[in-house]
Amino acid sequence: MTDVPGAARRRELTLALVAERGFVRVADLASTFGVTPVTARADLDALERGGAIRRVHGGAVPMNGAAGTGDRPEREPTFEQALEASVRPKQAIGEAAAALVRSGQSVILDVGTTTLQIARALRRRTDLDDVTIFTNGLSIALELEPEIPRFTVVVTGGTLRPKQHSLVHPLAGSMFDEIHVDLAFIGGNGVDAAHGVTNANLPEAQVKTLMLRAAARVVIVADASKLGEVHLGRIAPVDAFNLLITDAAAPEVLIEEFEALGLPVLVAGAEPGSPADPPQPTT
Structure with missing residues (x-):
């Protein structure tokens, strides 16, 4: 024995x-x-x-x-540090997200390195025209600036957070009370079935919640390292979003948890026809 x-x-x-x-x-x-x-x-x-x-x-x-290490960064990474991490997964997510946008639509692009990849993918969409993009990310606004007047770029205003080059309260959220857009792409530091979508910084989490309320359709974009993570500021439960776009490293068991709660998951880079690659959502 x-x-x-x-x-x-x-x-x-x-x-x-x-x-x-x-x-x-x-x-x-x-x-x-x-x-x-x-x-x-x-x-x-x-x-x-x-x-x-x-x-x-x-x-x-x-x-x-992180291969079972359980290590959680003690401090929020800077925008530049985050930009160097998971580059290819974020690019894949950016391409998948940008494919949802249609000419004539209005879009919110949240601050973040994954949403920056969406901005870059939108620039490559030469078929797009007359798209209005609202953002609280200075890096995203500067990325999109060369596409004016094909794109109209609106910066929210507010108080500058140097670490993320983001605009937060006071004033950053005032605009979202006055608009209603077709589509919002929101990032976060954590996406968890039980605790919802969360962010490491409370002022940014508050602005993200306002973005969610100002959109007809809301997409959470998060690479696999964010799944199962929980941070300080709660944005919303997962069922408040219409779609999660993640990358091919996302554990299937977590995808199943999200889908069981009513959150469809699109895995960027998944093989066509795979269970984690649902039909392209309509906009």
């Missing part, structure tokens, strides 16, 4: 499996280690308390998308 590994060794191996596979089931762990499902759940609970994993229905996924 094979010896059952001790709790410490079992949890070490469990953590390695979560990091390797991206998702492990309680039943599989019980079978692998020759323990009861109750013991397997207890191991996962202990690892979650230590910040190494995140429990989901039926099993666990890595915390923070």
